[in-house]
Amino acid sequence: MESLKTAGAIRPLDYQFARFLQEMGGEPLTVLAGALVSHELASGNVCLPLKDINTRSLFSVESESLQALEHLITSSNWQDELSASRLVSDGSENSPPAPLVLNRNRLYLYRYWQYEHLVSEHLRNKGARTADSATVKTILDRLFQRDYTLLFKQLQAATDLQATVIKWLDIVKPDSLDWQTIQQTIGNARSGNDLAPLDQLIPDHTCLNWQKVAAALAATQSFSVISGGPGTGKTTTVTRLLAMLVELEQLSSGKAPVIRLVAPTGKAAARLTESIGGALEQLNCSEAVRNNIPGEAGTLHRLLGVIPNSTEFRHHQDNPLHLDILVVDEASMVDLPMMTRLLSALPDDARIILLGDRDQLASVDAGSVLGDICAAAGNTYSETQQKRLQQLTGYDLSTERPPTNASIHDCFCLLQKSYRFDASSGIGQLAASVNAGQIRETKAVWEAGFSDIRRHLLNDSGYQTMLQLCVDQYRPYLQAIKNDQSAREILSVFNRFRLLCALREGACGVEGLNLEIRNALARHRLIERETLWYPGRPVLITRNDHGLGLYNGDIGITLADEDDRLRVAFQLPDGSLKSLLPSRLPEHETVFAMTIHKSQGSEFAHTAMVLPDKINPVLTRELVYTGITRARQELDIFTTEVVFNQSVSRPTQRSSGLKERLLA
Numbered sequence: 001m002e003s004l005k006t007a008g009a010i011r012p013l014d015y016q017f018a019r020f021l022q023e024m025g026g027e028p029l030t031v032l033a034g035a036l037v038s039h040e041l042a043s044g045n046v047c048l049p050l051k052d053i054n055t056r057s058l059f060s061v062e063s064e065s066l067q068a069l070e071h072l073i074t075s076s077n078w079q080d081e082l083s084a085s086r087l088v089s090d091g092s093e094n095s096p097p098a099p100l101v102l103n104r105n106r107l108y109l110y111r112y113w114q115y116e117h118l119v120s121e122h123l124r125n126k127g128a129r130t131a132d133s134a135t136v137k138t139i140l141d142r143l144f145q146r147d148y149t150l151l152f153k154q155l156q157a158a159t160d161l162q163a164t165v166i167k168w169l170d171i172v173k174p175d176s177l178d179w180q181t182i183q184q185t186i187g188n189a190r191s192g193n194d195l196a197p198l199d200q201l202i203p204d205h206t207c208l209n210w211q212k213v214a215a216a217l218a219a220t221q222s223f224s225v226i227s228g229g230p231g232t233g234k235t236t237t238v239t240r241l242l243a244m245l246v247e248l249e250q251l252s253s254g255k256a257p258v259i260r261l262v263a264p265t266g267k268a269a270a271r272l273t274e275s276i277g278g279a280l281e282q283l284n285c286s287e288a289v290r291n292n293i294p295g296e297a298g299t300l301h302r303l304l305g306v307i308p309n310s311t312e313f314r315h316h317q318d319n320p321l322h323l324d325i326l327v328v329d330e331a332s333m334v335d336l337p338m339m340t341r342l343l344s345a346l347p348d349d350a351r352i353i354l355l356g357d358r359d360q361l362a363s364v365d366a367g368s369v370l371g372d373i374c375a376a377a378g379n380t381y382s383e384t385q386q387k388r389l390q391q392l393t394g395y396d397l398s399t400e401r402p403p404t405n406a407s408i409h410d411c412f413c414l415l416q417k418s419y420r421f422d423a424s425s426g427i428g429q430l431a432a433s434v435n436a437g438q439i440r441e442t443k444a445v446w447e448a449g450f451s452d453i454r455r456h457l458l459n460d461s462g463y464q465t466m467l468q469l470c471v472d473q474y475r476p477y478l479q480a481i482k483n484d485q486s487a488r489e490i491l492s493v494f495n496r497f498r499l500l501c502a503l504r505e506g507a508c509g510v511e512g513l514n515l516e517i518r519n520a521l522a523r524h525r526l527i528e529r530e531t532l533w534y535p536g537r538p539v540l541i542t543r544n545d546h547g548l549g550l551y552n553g554d555i556g557i558t559l560a561d562e563d564d565r566l567r568v569a570f571q572l573p574d575g576s577l578k579s580l581l582p583s584r585l586p587e588h589e590t591v592f593a594m595t596i597h598k599s600q601g602s603e604f605a606h607t608a609m610v611l612p613d614k615i616n617p618v619l620t621r622e623l624v625y626t627g628i629t630r631a632r633q634e635l636d637i638f639t640t641e642v643v644f645n646q647s648v649s650r651p652t653q654r655s656s657g658l659k660e661r662l663l664a
């Protein structure tokens with residue numbers, strides 16, 4: 001163990017935990033297993049599945065480094081020997097407390113076993129809701145009325161009218177329709193209003209709008225999850241479903257529910273605030289309803305109430321939050337300990353709605369809570385739920401039955417149609433083929449000649465092209481500073497482009513590239529060369545400072561004030577600006593380039609992504625997918641074909657028992 005620590009294969013924390021177990025009288029196998037579980041946590045794994053113990057490379061090192069432990073590893077019956085240890089409990093209610101838990105053939109640190117147990121218990125206890133079906137249906141029909149103005153606009157530009165109608169009206173049974181009359185109606189239409197006869201020609205039961213299903217589902221459950229890729233309408237849907245819940249509550253009790261919107265980072269909260277604002281404007285509801293939906297989102301930390309210098313929060317099981325409905329956006333970024341704290345702090349009768357993209361990178365810290373919930377839920381509903389949803393939406397939802405009776409199956413809705421990328425967009429198609437792990441299709445997308453995606457070979461000349469691209473793309477915000485534009489405008493221009501890296505270290509990592517880009521900008525006389533702080537230096541906060549209201553992931557830009565003093569300007573989630581002297585900033589770094597991990601929850605009109613020239617354990621399908629989906633309009637990727645393909649072929653697998661628990 002000591003030599004593994006010296007070689008950097010295990011963290012000092014893992015080593016100390018092993019020592020602690022030894023001092024408690026732990027058998028050699030228990031000590032080794034404890035170090036392993038602790039080590040696995042650092043890679044995001046909540047537990048150590050014993051079934052994998054002989055196949056995985058322990059401690060992620062070559063087997064020669066483990067020679068001294070080989071006998072212990074191979075000759076032990078892990079299950080029996082660990083079960084017999086005084087330091088390992090089985091997690092049952094009556095078992096004495098112990099530092100490790102062995103449950104369903106998975107070994108946990110006690111605390112993480114408890115987190116997983118609490119999350120699954122909270123979710124299983126959040127039951128079904130009742131509401132008057134006829135009222136819900138009337139409200140849903142209004143909120144999800146067909147948008148014939150949008151359809152009319154799409155038809156003007158379409159070459160295939162039938163395909164366009166099928167796509168925009170979510171038709172799933174086209175063969176049952178009278179297309180000749182439909183085509184005539186479209187041909188005679190001079191505006192969206194003229195398409196109203198399509199209400200009769202294309203009845204609801206031939207369509208299936210998953211956004212409406214998601215809203216209906218939230219009416220029936222205290223806990224629901226809406227997952228979907230970028231632009232699939234998660235925010236639009238949640239705004240409409242909140243309007244429905246407000247209206248239902250106003251009708252039944254005459255009061256409005258208390259709603260809170262949160263996201264894991266300040267950046268993600270700011271984006272949610274922005275898109276909720278847009279969605280609120282388009283709502284087909286009364287002012288009394290609209291006014292009760294918050295137009296602003298905050299961070300999870302702020303909601304729970306941070307206590308300075310403590311890992312505890314002000315709100316917890318014994319001091320629950322004051323709310324009726326909680327919406328959590330970018331839920332894929334929420335790790336297991338945070339999800340436990342959040343669910344524990346919810347009042348018993350509150351609703352919670354999780355939004356996120358299940359295919360994105362999992363949280364930085366341990367667990368893949370959203371991914372596990374979605375995997376457990378599948379995309380099938382129990383017979384009762386299917387009938388209820390059918391009644392509320394008018395759609396025919398007969399699908400396969402779920403494999404178990406677990407309630408989680410009835411809580412999930414997957415949105416698949418992107419409203420953001422149109423057919424001429426390569427970004428959407430590239431994201432879809434990468435997400436599906438289809439190398440051949442990915443290649444076809446590259447070769448199809450889309451104008452919004454460009455692939456560059458990462459050699460010396462490709463590297464120079466990348467630096468030049470950064471100079472060209474960062475020039476506008478530096479120019480905006482020279483032109484004395486407002487801090488708000490400068491931040492907005494800066495946030496149009498970002499270079500994303502898979503790694504921190506190396507020439508293709510954040511550290512090397514931040515230096516190279518800075519030098520390149522200085523060579524072009526766009527920034528000063530010598531000083532640490534200069535007008536235009538963009539910084540990324542890397543540690544939360546609750547006192548200052550700045551959080552890990554917040555981005556600011558250094559600007560000179562009227563007295564020529566440098567200050568760093570940030571835009572907070574509520575839209576206000578904050579300017580601080582550089583000396584007051586919490587931990588931070590330059591951010592011409594940032595890691596794909598840190599870019600989660602952000603989007604840029606133009607995104608460039610660089611993967612290293614050699615394969616690395618960090619490179620996974622989720623990482624590449626997350627990087628691609630940060631781009632709204634343009635995407636440049638710098639990579640080699642081998643590294644790109646190998647990354648896409650490697651989906652991440654995090655060990656956890658949550659899915660199994662939710663299905664039990």
Ligand SMILES: Nc1ncnc2c1ncn2[C@@H]1O[C@H](COP(=O)(O)OP(=O)(O)OP(=O)(O)O)[C@@H](O)[C@H]1O
Nearest residue numbers: 150228229230231232233234235236237275419420
């Ligand atoms: N049913 C719809 N009909 C027409 N436009 C829609 C519909 N749903 C969403 N949109 C539009 O698509 C765009 C993206 O929607 P929205 O922001 O709700 O998606 P999202 O899934 O929350 O995106 P992100 O993943 O980026 O947070 C918005 O411009 C929105 O107005």
